[in-house]
Amino acid sequence: MSKSDHPRPRRRRPLLKVAGAFVLLALIGYFAVQYDSTNGGGGAPHCTASMRTNPTLVDMTPEQAGNAATIAAVGVAKGLPDRALTIALATAMQESGLRNLPHGDRDSLGLFQQRPSMGWGTEQQIMDPVYSAGIFYERLVAVKGYSRLPLTEAAQQVQLSGFPQAYAKHEPDATVLTAAFAGDGELTCxxxxxxxxxxxxxxxxxxxxxxxxxxxxxxxxxxxxxxxxxxxxxxxxxxxxxxxxxxxxxxxxxxxxxxxxxxxxxxxxxxxxxxxxxxxxxxxxxxxxxxxxxxxxxxxxxxxxxxxxxxxxxxxxx
Known part of the structure; x- marks a missing residue:
C-alpha cells in the first residue's frame, strides 16, 4: 500500500471538537435568549397556559391562543360548564390544531373542520371562530348527558369523525386550557x-x-x-x-x-x-x-x- 493509500491523520479532530463546542454554546445561548425574550419582550410572541393543580404547560402560538380563547369565551358566554369547554377545545385541537384552516377533507373548513354541505353553515360563517364555536356548542348540548360521557364519545356524536378515538389524547391539554381561560389557571403571553x-x-x-x-x-x-x-x-x-x-x-x-x-x-x-x-x-x-x-x-x-x-x-x- 503506497503512502497515498493510507488514511490521512485526523489532525482536525481537536479543532472540530472545539468548533463543535462553540456551536453548541452558541445554540444554547441563542435558545436561552429566545426563551427569555419570547417570554419577556423582544422575541417571537408565544403563549403558555397553566393551572394551579396540574404541572402540565400548554404552549401555543398567538394564533392558537387567540382561537382557544374565543372557543372558551363563547362557551362561557353561553353559561356552559367547564366540561363543555374542554370537549370543544379538545375537538378543535384534533381537527385543526387550533388553527382556522380554509381547507380540509372534502369541503371541511375552520377550527372544527365543519362542512357546509352537511348543514354547518356557509363557508363565511364557518370561517368565523365565534360562529363555528357557537354552533359546535349548540349541537353538543343537544347530546343527551354529554357532560357525563367520555370526551371522545361526546365529541364524536357532534363531529361524526372517521377517527373517533383521536379526541381523547387532547383531553389533558384541553383541561389546562379550560382552567386558563375560565377557571383557576392562567395564560401568559x-x-x-x-x-x-x-x-x-x-x-x-x-x-x-x-x-x-x-x-x-x-x-x-x-x-x-x-x-x-x-x-x-x-x-x-x-x-x-x-x-x-x-x-x-x-x-x-x-x-x-x-x-x-x-x-x-x-x-x-x-x-x-x-x-x-x-x-x-x-x-x-x-x-x-x-x-x-x-x-x-x-x-x-x-x-x-x-x-x-x-x-x-x-x-x-x-
Missing amino acids: GGPAPTTPGDPEKVRTELTRIFAKDKLHSAPAEPRRTPAAGQEVKEAEVTFVEKQDGGASAARGSKAMAGWAVANSRGMGIARVSYGRDGWVAGEAKGKWQQKGSQGGKSGAGDPYGAEHDEVRIFVAR
Whole structure:
C-alpha cells in the first residue's frame, strides 16, 4: 500500500471538537435568549397556559391562543360548564390544531373542520371562530348527558369523525386550557409590545359580539376613569363592567374576557389588560400577570393594575 493509500491523520479532530463546542454554546445561548425574550419582550410572541393543580404547560402560538380563547369565551358566554369547554377545545385541537384552516377533507373548513354541505353553515360563517364555536356548542348540548360521557364519545356524536378515538389524547391539554381561560389557571403571553395602533372599537365589537347575550356585562362608551391633571394616557381604553348581582357567572365571564384580550393582544394591538388586582403588560415580566404593587404599579388612569374587582380594563395602543 503506497503512502497515498493510507488514511490521512485526523489532525482536525481537536479543532472540530472545539468548533463543535462553540456551536453548541452558541445554540444554547441563542435558545436561552429566545426563551427569555419570547417570554419577556423582544422575541417571537408565544403563549403558555397553566393551572394551579396540574404541572402540565400548554404552549401555543398567538394564533392558537387567540382561537382557544374565543372557543372558551363563547362557551362561557353561553353559561356552559367547564366540561363543555374542554370537549370543544379538545375537538378543535384534533381537527385543526387550533388553527382556522380554509381547507380540509372534502369541503371541511375552520377550527372544527365543519362542512357546509352537511348543514354547518356557509363557508363565511364557518370561517368565523365565534360562529363555528357557537354552533359546535349548540349541537353538543343537544347530546343527551354529554357532560357525563367520555370526551371522545361526546365529541364524536357532534363531529361524526372517521377517527373517533383521536379526541381523547387532547383531553389533558384541553383541561389546562379550560382552567386558563375560565377557571383557576392562567395564560401568559410573551413577546414585544405593539408597535402599531390597534382599534379599540374592534376590541369592543368582538367582545360584545361574544358576550352580548349573557347580559352580565356592560361596555360603557367611556371608561370609568379620566386622566389626572397633566397625565398622558398612551392607550385607548375599553372597559367591561360586571352587572350587579352577577355573581360567579359574571366573574367567570370577566376571566374569559381578560384571557381573550391577552391571547389576541398581538392581532388587536392590545398593550395592557387589567382584571381585579392583576395586570398584564405586553413586553414586560416575561408575559406573566402581575399583582398590583409587585411591579410598583399605582392605581390611576392608564394603570394596568388599577381595575376594580368587577371590571376588565383593556388598553389598546394608539
